[in-house]
Amino acid sequence: MRYIEPHGHMVSRVTDDYVDMATAGCAAVCEPAFWAGFDRSSVNGFYDYFCQLTEHEPKRAAKFGLAHYTWLCINPKESEDVGLAKDVLGIIPKFLDKPNVLGIGEIGLNKNSRNEMRVLEMHVDLAARANQLILVHTPHLEDKLKGTRLIIDVLRSDKRIQPERCIIDHVEEHTIEMVLDTGFWAGMTLYPESKCTGARAIDMIELYGAERVWMNSACDWGVSVPLAVPYAALEMRKRGHSAEAIDALVYQNPARFIGQSPKFKLPKR
Amino acid sequence: MEARAKLIDLAAFMDRVDRGTGDEDFRMAGFRKALAELNGPKPERAKRVLLTLSDPTTEPIPAATTKAASGAYPGTP
Numbered sequence: 286m287r288y289i290e291p292h293g294h295m296v297s298r299v300t301d302d303y304v305d306m307a308t309a310g311c312a313a314v315c316e317p318a319f320w321a322g323f324d325r326s327s328v329n330g331f332y333d334y335f336c337q338l339t340e341h342e343p344k345r346a347a348k349f350g351l352a353h354y355t356w357l358c359i360n361p362k363e364s365e366d367v368g369l370a371k372d373v374l375g376i377i378p379k380f381l382d383k384p385n386v387l388g389i390g391e392i393g394l395n396k397n398s399r400n401e402m403r404v405l406e407m408h409v410d411l412a413a414r415a416n417q418l419i420l421v422h423t424p425h426l427e428d429k430l431k432g433t434r435l436i437i438d439v440l441r442s443d444k445r446i447q448p449e450r451c452i453i454d455h456v457e458e459h460t461i462e463m464v465l466d467t468g469f470w471a472g473m474t475l476y477p478e479s480k481c482t483g484a485r486a487i488d489m490i491e492l493y494g495a496e497r498v499w500m501n502s503a504c505d506w507g508v509s510v511p512l513a514v515p516y517a518a519l520e521m522r523k524r525g526h527s528a529e530a531i532d533a534l535v536y537q538n539p540a541r542f543i544g545q546s547p548k549f550k551l552p553k554r
Numbered sequence: 555m556e557a558r559a560k561l562i563d564l565a566a567f568m569d570r571v572d573r574g575t576g577d578e579d580f581r582m583a584g585f586r587k588a589l590a591e592l593n594g595p596k597p598e599r600a601k602r603v604l605l606t607l608s609d610p611t612t613e614p615i616p617a618a619t620t621k622a623a624s625g626a627y628p629g630t631p
């Protein structure tokens with residue numbers, strides 16, 4: 286089996302996780318910028334983080350044969366401070382030409398506040414001006430429905446944005462249809478408690494199809510499972526899905542979406 | 555067996571809540587409303603449970619005062 290982990294926060298994971306992922310058939314990992322679990326005190330913290338994502342982490346992944354790609358932004362959890370967000374948006378262009386940067390992400394909303402909306406719009410504008418792919422985080426739990434609607438409104442109101450170049454992540458049963466119906470890609474995040482289990486993800490594949498969908502572990506410093514994608518592939522096998530269908534979902538789909546960036550190269554095996 | 559185990563876990567959780575003292579957490583109102591979605595012939599139970607637990611409003615809030623979500627909307631009747 287081969288797969289791509291399209292959303293993993295590897296800076297938070299130990300080396301053993303890279304070993305396990307490579308052993309399970311992972312060929313490449315894509316790491317969106319995210320919240321560290323605490324608020325960074327200044328733009329300098331983000332500068333160091335972006336250096337880590339574009340210089341250090343690819344080397345760590347390469348030791349285990351994994352290609353490493355990344356996305357850059359200030360995460361919605363830190364978007365209430367618009368001044369800081371503007372400073373961070375100011376340094377992102379310096380990193381966009383790095384060879385492993387796929388686009389802007391994971392942007393989006395957290396508590397659906399006015400400032401979060403403003404910072405989301407600024408990120409979308411940057412992505413449009415720099416012709417970057419977009420990876421969107423949708424809010425947690427009770428905030429997801431409203432946040433997903435607001436995010437779709439922001440993306441659709443900017444006529445420069447092509448839906449097929451945006452993935453809206455962390456969809457669940459109450460948000461997947463609105464994402465797919467508006468032409469965007471949908472990401473399903475496999476978590477043990479929040480978001481979506483592997484079984485529910487495969488239910489959604491069976492109900493809504495797998496044309497513009499990917500699955501990810503979004504493994505980070507919280508409760509998460511780095512091998513969630515191959516475990517979901519096992520669930521597909523148990524239900525009788527073909528090896529070709531599994532490969533299309535866990536390898537070809539993420540490759541097709543991120544392959545819209547000229548920087549992404551299919552890993553050689 | 556897996557569904558049976560999860561069902562008993564839910565029952566035990568509700569018993570545990572009953573044995574507790576003090577005011578009930580606001581999320582229990584949403585929990586009970588969502589629970590009612592399970593028992594019936596209508597399809598899309600998972601979707602309806604999620605909708606029951608969701609913020610139904612449409613306008614952005616003035617400011618974020620916390621980073622965390624709680625699991626249910628406080629305004630659930």
